[in-house]
Amino acid sequence: MAEIRIRNLAKTYGKTTIMQGIDLQIAHGEFVVILGPSGCGKSSLLRMIAGLEEISEGLVEIGGTVVNALEPRERGCAMVFQNYALYPHMTVAENIGYALKVARIPKAERMARIRATAESVGLGDFLDRRPGQLSGGQRQRVAMARAIIREPKVFLFDEPLSNLDAKLRLQMRQEIRKIHNRIGATSVFVTHDQHEGMTLADRLVVMNKGTIEQIGTPAEIYERPQSLYVAGFIGSPPMNILPGQVSTARRGVLLEDGTLLPILSQLDAGDGAMVHVGFRPEQAELVEPGRGAFDARLDMIEEMGAARLCHLLFEDIPVSVLTEGRPALATGAPVGIRLTQEALHLFDANSGHRIELRRIDTRLVEMQPSA
Amino acid sequence: MRRAHFKTSWIVAALLAPQLLVIFVFFYWPSAQALYWAFTLEQPWGGGNTWVGFENFRNVLSDPYYWSSVRVSVIFALATTALAMGMALTLALFVDRQLAGYRAFRVALIWPYAVAAPAVGLAFQFVFNPGAGIFSYINTISPGLWDPSRYPAQAVLAIIIAGAWKQVAYSFVFFLAALQSIPRSLTEAAAMDGARPLRRMLDLQLPLLTPTIFFLIVINITDSFTDSFGIVDTLTGGGPFRATDLMVYKIYSDGFRGFDYSGAAAQSIILMLLVIALTFVQFRYVERRVHYS
Incomplete structure (x- = not known):
């Protein structure tokens, strides 16, 4: 052996x-x-x-x-x-x-x-x-x-x-x-x-x-x-990372422009904690502006053959979404990004460690702020 | 492959001229002169010469002293080359293995090359001195046991050691460079394959050194035939009993001491042909066994 x-x-x-x-x-x-x-x-x-x-x-x-x-x-x-x-x-x-x-x-x-x-x-x-x-x-x-x-x-x-x-x-x-x-x-x-x-x-x-x-x-x-x-190293195209701040009162993460990303599970992070939200390009979806979790602007579209990689800008932060469809969008056009709860990853902004999201039903349990 | 061309040929000529001039003045001209003298009888004090055809060569080749000079030159060349390259390779292998202090040794081992041959001869004059040198300790065992000025074999040994000592540095530099250009991963692969350092040396380093070994054999042999004058002149003066009368030294002593310009010219032509022939043989037969990777 x-x-x-x-x-x-x-x-x-x-x-x-x-x-x-x-x-x-x-x-x-x-x-x-x-x-x-x-x-x-x-x-x-x-x-x-x-x-x-x-x-x-x-x-x-x-x-x-x-x-x-x-x-x-x-x-x-x-x-x-x-x-x-x-x-x-x-x-x-x-x-x-x-x-x-x-x-x-x-x-x-x-x-x-x-x-x-x-x-x-x-x-x-x-x-x-x-x-x-x-x-x-x-x-x-x-x-x-x-x-x-x-x-x-x-x-x-x-x-x-x-x-x-x-x-x-x-x-x-x-x-x-x-x-x-x-x-x-x-x-x-x-x-x-x-x-x-x-x-x-x-x-x-x-x-x-x-x-x-x-x-x-x-x-x-x-x-x-x-x-x-x-998170950034594994996955191609790489995972999108957005900085944000935990808000226990509003049960989610506030992005830089004030948009709230609701987190429907228990969060092991205190109110006001600085975090990074990550999601993979292949797990997001392009929708009409205002219909997704947040809005961004189209920068360019890369043809990949089987799919299109859409490069977007959210508050000057590059975000990419992989889509099988052929979005007919002009550069600079606003577009919504729809995300499922399962697609979200949270990381502590200081240590870089993963913050576990426990899948629980928030309709039954109030979110507990933890230390 | 792309090549750069000069548009006007006079620039080419101007750039080549200094080098060509040096080669002409110090090689072609004297060679041509020697060739001319070799076929004439030249008067030492001037005053014309007579054409004698191959008479000078006939005289030289029928002279038993000349053949003993050839014999000792060959012994000297082979022994010096073997000794110098063996030492240089051993030292380079040790330096390449980065044994303690290898940086200091690397520099120290190159220095002897910067020492002029007469200086080497003088230094070894002291080393070999039967009365005061390091070798004089041999005489404390039995008085008169060591004296290169009396014993021909010892005199030959002395010039071989001095000549080899001078050549070691040059060969060392080339061996070390060649060893260091062998990729580290090759040595590591051999180590993974189970080969110990000595085995790796024999199976890997030596075969990969063959181009360098070949090059150094050519250079060393040529050098020991043509560049040994300084050592002989200062160390033994060709003696005792002409035992160290190497071909280059004999050319000098016959020509400038014996005033036989024509005989010396014939000898230098023979020496030149010999070196050319040796180099040709080495390229023709030895190089075949060399791996250029």
Whole structure:
């Protein structure tokens, strides 16, 4: 069993702390994607699991063994690098079989395993080529095969698809997931691409500035982002965020222009608290001015093929709404935005934390101001 | 590929002129002169010359002293190159692994290149001095055991060490640059594949260094044939018993001490052809085994 446990992990370079307080448990056979913008520490985290980066503080356990002091070769991990890191002077077969050669596996067995692994990723005909003679996708497959052949307990992926073009990326994404399902090793995949994260992951880990913002299934993270950061990062087009102020007396949030967004549930925020209201472009609807929750003006419409992304301005704050219809609106025209209660997310303006909205029937219970 | 072209050719000529002039004055002219002298008998005090055809070459090639000079030159070139490159590679590998103090070493290891060959020779004159130098401690074991001015083998060893010492810095710079241009992720991938540092050195770093190794072999061998005059002149003066009479040094001593201008000219033509031939052989046969990535 190869579950990974990370406890209170920190990374410092001299006096700069780039990562701290990382706690993460990854179950055996799970596919976990670490998602975050560049510089958030996601690659460092992966490299600390791999043993390529020294651990400044905390523990990393693989399969119940603390691996902090172990060399990379002793940890049972295989890694696919962003630039593939293929050995340029070796053939495809030599690249794939290098780990076996180092481990002194007899040549006959080695060749058989190289052939089988290469076939499984569709490289059977390319064994004698050198990396320089391969396309980007083929190099990617060599890198995968080199990791697969070792039958590792843990698979580590460091942004392996970011050098591929869009179409190939989609295809390799599916192949990676299929390989994972077939082999069943624990996989940790680092990326800055949320589509990759959403589609590949059993569980997503969203990182920001060296800390974990949220851990959850892709659906959980999409539906209930725990912080303003996650809300803005996950989802494409991104979530609309409007500043406002809680009014318990009027049971809602007052937007900047004085419009009231009614909140028909119990609010864990005091009267007058500054908040951010979020809603996703795909969960709002365009209606006639005055008929929605608030009004905005049209700025421009982006054609997306299957839908239209309408960019609006509300008090100079950009707001977008995704609509399947074809709204016949001129630039500057007023338009109403209709929102359901379920579409609303509330975040504390100071801490950025999510404020839970408890779905209760407000006709029966008076709203309780809480501390 | 887009190329820039100058509209008027006189600018091109003006820009090329200084370099061409330098090459002409210091290379083509003397070479042509040497070629001419090699086929004539030149009088040392002036006063005309006689055409003798290949007579000078015949004399040189039938001279046993000349062949012993060729022999010691080849030994010197091979040994100096091997020693200098081996040392340079070892040092560069250590600096590349960023062992403690590598920044200071990186600078310190480049400095010897800035030292002129005669200065190197003089410095090693002290080092090898049988009476007062570091090597004189050998003589405390058994008096007279170390004396390069008496023992030919020791004299050859002395110029090889001094010559190699001077070459190390140059090779070191190139080796270090090449090592540092190997992507870090390659080393890391090999580490993940289970290879220890020594294994990575043999399987990864050395094969990827082959273009640099090849380049340095060509440069080092050429240099040890043509650029060793200063060391020999200050350290051994070609002796004892002509044991360190390298080809370049023999050209000088025959020409300017023995006033055999024509013989010296013939020797320099032979040396030039030898270096050209060696370089050709290296490009033709050794370069095939080089991986340019």
